[in-house]
Amino acid sequence: MNESVGIACGMFIMALHTMGLATLTHTPNPMGFLNEVFGRPVTERPYILFPVGYPAPDCEVPDLDRKPLAEALVVHAPLPQG
Numbered sequence: 001m002n003e004s005v006g007i008a009c010g011m012f013i014m015a016l017h018t019m020g021l022a023t024l025t026h027t028p029n030p031m032g033f034l035n036e037v038f039g040r041p042v043t044e045r046p047y048i049l050f051p052v053g054y055p056a057p058d059c060e061v062p063d064l065d066r067k068p069l070a071e072a073l074v075v076h077a078p079l080p081q082g
Contacts, residue, residue, distance in 0.1 A: 005047050012050065022055040 009025070016023050031046040040046075 009048055009050075016050075016052060020054065021052050022059070023050045023052045025050060 013023060013025070026049040027047075028049070032042075034040070034046040034049075035042055035044060
């Protein structure tokens with residue numbers, strides 16, 4: 001279940017950025033206080049918070065160097081069938 005939530009969070013962040021919005025994830029510990037703040041049942045477990053807004057006009061995103069694909073990709077030979 002955590003993997004599915006993590007994937008959905010990544011897709012949500014990408015959608016926000018595509019719309020010109022910015023966010024930083026926040027995972028306070030413990031998070032149980034959120035159930036009380038928002039009047040949610042204890043059977044629900046908060047996972048992550050997304051404060052969302054428009055970035056400052058002079059905001060700069062660092063241009064990070066990434067590994068070339070050849071350094072990050074591992075290709076295995078297909079398994080013999082039979």
